[in-house]
Amino acid sequence: MPIPDKHPVLTDGVVTLRAPLPDDVQGQIDRQREEPGRGFTGEDARRWIGFGITDAWTSRDRLVFIVEYQGRYAGTAALKPDSDGNARLHYGLSEWARGAGVASRAVRLLLEFGFTTCEFRVVHWWASVGNWPSRRVAWATGFRLGETIPGLVEQGGRPIDAWTGWIGRDDARSPRRPWFDHPVLETPRLRLRTWRQDELPRITAARTNEPTAHFLPFIPQPFTADDARLWLRSLAEQAASGIRYNWCIADSDSDVGLGNLTLFNIYRDAVGDGEIGYWAHADAQGRGVMTEAIERMARWYFAPENEGGLGGRKLLIRTAATNKAARRVAEKSGFHLAGTERDAFPLASGLDDRVTYDRLVADRSG
Incomplete structure (x- = not known):
């Protein structure tokens, strides 16, 4: 040589x-x-x-x-x-x-x-x-x-x-895909930030329950501290690989984690559509926390890049037709029912219809 x-x-x-x-x-x-x-x-x-x-x-x-x-x-x-x-x-x-x-x-x-x-x-x-x-x-x-x-x-x-x-030798010396750096997004009540290692008990408690077992059967039950550690590691991997954003929805005063908001299926070369998923701790349910968090994230997602946003065009929510809580959040967050796919959502008890909600940049929250 x-x-x-x-x-x-x-x-x-x-x-x-x-x-x-x-x-x-x-x-x-x-x-x-x-x-x-x-x-x-x-x-x-x-x-x-x-x-x-x-x-x-x-x-x-x-x-x-x-x-x-x-x-x-x-x-x-x-x-x-x-x-x-x-x-x-x-x-x-x-x-x-x-x-x-x-x-x-x-x-x-x-x-x-x-x-x-x-x-x-x-x-x-x-x-x-x-x-x-x-x-x-x-x-x-x-x-x-x-x-x-x-x-x-x-x-x-x-x-x-x-x-x-x-x-x-002939490869470009620049990133091949984005690395998702999470912006901290705030409302008067909430702060959307990344999860911390010291929040394992909060995560395990939130993800161990009957609705999760029924609607998300791929999540182990009970959800242990080891499961939570692996989950946190996967969040970092997903961000580094440009696959998913995962925000901890925290109380703005106490900083206690109230739930999780995920944004994925983003086509970064020309941001158009994105999909979101979410779950909340039991003590945060029924307080409008998730609706408020989704609205804040949507404002960032739809904002032009020159204003610090992603410049997205459409957001999607897909869930089981019988998941009334998830559907209620979607509707209160300004999403519109776009369609139903029969026998397309796996549950612990079998298959359910899958409903799809969408929200465009021109839409307003409900």
């Missing part, structure tokens, strides 16, 4: 990738202090900056660059070649440089170098499940998400599941 003997300098005018310099030692030490569990010492940093990076490059074991931002050490980015003519991506930033798009810029520079200069065909990426900053960078730079592999890496002496991904 045509790997240069020495580090080239790569820059996009904001971020620079370069060879290590003596002044980088302190930056490396500071970064190591941000990961106290890793057991690195100041001497480790001096060896790594002084000759470790250069030796790794010379042996072609790892092509490591210093990431420079605002004229100072900001982290490292590397490609590790393999015997098949491909490479694996590594990157890490100091805390002070995070949140400004530095990692994404560094990775794009590194990919261009790897594909054009080194002639790698494929660059692979992995990160332990839950490492959302790393996944966000992979998403932003165009990686295709692959399988989640159980026990792929070891941390603290135990196996850890890992996300995987890859990008090819």
Whole structure:
């Protein structure tokens, strides 16, 4: 592979990738202090900056660059070649440089170098499940998400599941699909926000009941704390994959979760139709909470993008014909009955008719 003997300098005018310099030692030490569990010492940093990076490059074991931002050490980015003519991506930033798009810029520079200069065909990426900053960078730079592999890496002496991904030479270095960042939507009584890990008891209580068992038989009963943990993990995955928004409907004063509002089936390239689903905790039912939450979300969904909305055209609600509570919410939220499909909604007791309600941007809530 045509790997240069020495580090080239790569820059996009904001971020620079370069060879290590003596002044980088302190930056490396500071970064190591941000990961106290890793057991690195100041001497480790001096060896790594002084000759470790250069030796790794010379042996072609790892092509490591210093990431420079605002004229100072900001982290490292590397490609590790393999015997098949491909490479694996590594990157890490100091805390002070995070949140400004530095990692994404560094990775794009590194990919261009790897594909054009080194002639790698494929660059692979992995990160332990839950490492959302790393996944966000992979998403932003165009990686295709692959399988989640159980026990792929070891941390603290135990196996850890890992996300995987890859990008090819001719692939665009930009996101392949949206990442749904939830806006916080408020009304005088409510706040629509994301769910928190400390709300497991609230979630399990809300999703364990006879109506849920009857109308949504795919939800396990009783809904345990483990089920709630898996559900919260799936919410994060759905947002990261551009599949669903899931808001916790919380009381604006106490911040107690009252229910959940989901928005899905959005065609992001040209937002047109979206579908919503919802459920409420028992102590929130009969208070108009869901109607108020749907109305607030609908205003955001239908608002033009230049006003901070999605610019949607139509919202849909599909439910069982015998689900009187869900139908009442739809009607009070300004949705119109659009049609009925016979024997199309699975219940615990068999099939029910499925009714579809819709609401257009020009409609007003009831």
